[in-house]
Amino acid sequence: MAELMQVIRAEGMTTLLTAVLVNPDDKLLQALTHAAKPDLIQLHGHETPERVAQVRATFGLPVIKAISVETADDIAQACVYDAVADYLLFDAKTPNGADLPGGMGLSFDWPLMRAWPGKTPWLLAGGLSSDNVAQALRLSGAPGVDVSSGVESAPGVKDERLISGFLKAVKSL
Numbered sequence: 001m002a003e004l005m006q007v008i009r010a011e012g013m014t015t016l017l018t019a020v021l022v023n024p025d026d027k028l029l030q031a032l033t034h035a036a037k038p039d040l041i042q043l044h045g046h047e048t049p050e051r052v053a054q055v056r057a058t059f060g061l062p063v064i065k066a067i068s069v070e071t072a073d074d075i076a077q078a079c080v081y082d083a084v085a086d087y088l089l090f091d092a093k094t095p096n097g098a099d100l101p102g103g104m105g106l107s108f109d110w111p112l113m114r115a116w117p118g119k120t121p122w123l124l125a126g127g128l129s130s131d132n133v134a135q136a137l138r139l140s141g142a143p144g145v146d147v148s149s150g151v152e153s154a155p156g157v158k159d160e161r162l163i164s165g166f167l168k169a170v171k172s173l
């Protein structure tokens with residue numbers, strides 16, 4: 001973690017701590033927000049717009065709602081979260097039966113995001129790396145990005161060299 005913070009500071013960036021959770025109940029959220037004091041909560045499961053609003057109101061933190069995307073219809077249906085979540089994270093849909101709903105290095109068709117009509121600030125995620133992030137930003141029009149496995153040297157192992165390369169690729173645009 002110390003090395004990671006050095007890399008981020010060396011790139012002249014600040015950090016916010018985001019708690020990423022899948023369909024959490026209030027008990028888990030209570031324990032986590034108390035123990036880790038995150039700056040944001042990311043909901044990466046099947047949370048309804050009502051549940052997103054409830055989490056926001058109950059815990060007093062900004063909420064990022066992840067939207068799983070495979071087709072244009074998935075993006076159109078995300079309108080129900082517009083102005084409910086503080087941020088939306090458009091991520092690739094994982095296959096049925098996958099172990100995780102995110103962090104799998106899968107991409108979706110980036111130009112589909114050009115049809116997103118919402119007003120909520122949003123991020124693009126899914127299969128990004130220093131090699132493709134410029135193209136992803138250009139094709140999707142995303143105002144920001146999120147990355148996980150593209151900066152890992154092995155599953156779950158973040159790599160400071162890959163993180164630095166990713167940050168440089170984004171900052172050079």
Ligand SMILES: O=C(O)c1ccccc1NCC(=O)[C@H](O)[C@H](O)COP(=O)(O)O
Pocket residue numbers: 020022044089091100101102103104105106125126127128146147148149150
């Ligand atoms: O990253 C995980 O391991 C993960 C596990 C369960 C739910 C969500 C998870 N990640 C959420 C993210 O926001 C990832 O950064 C996003 O899915 C992009 O991942 P990747 O395609 O590996 O860059």
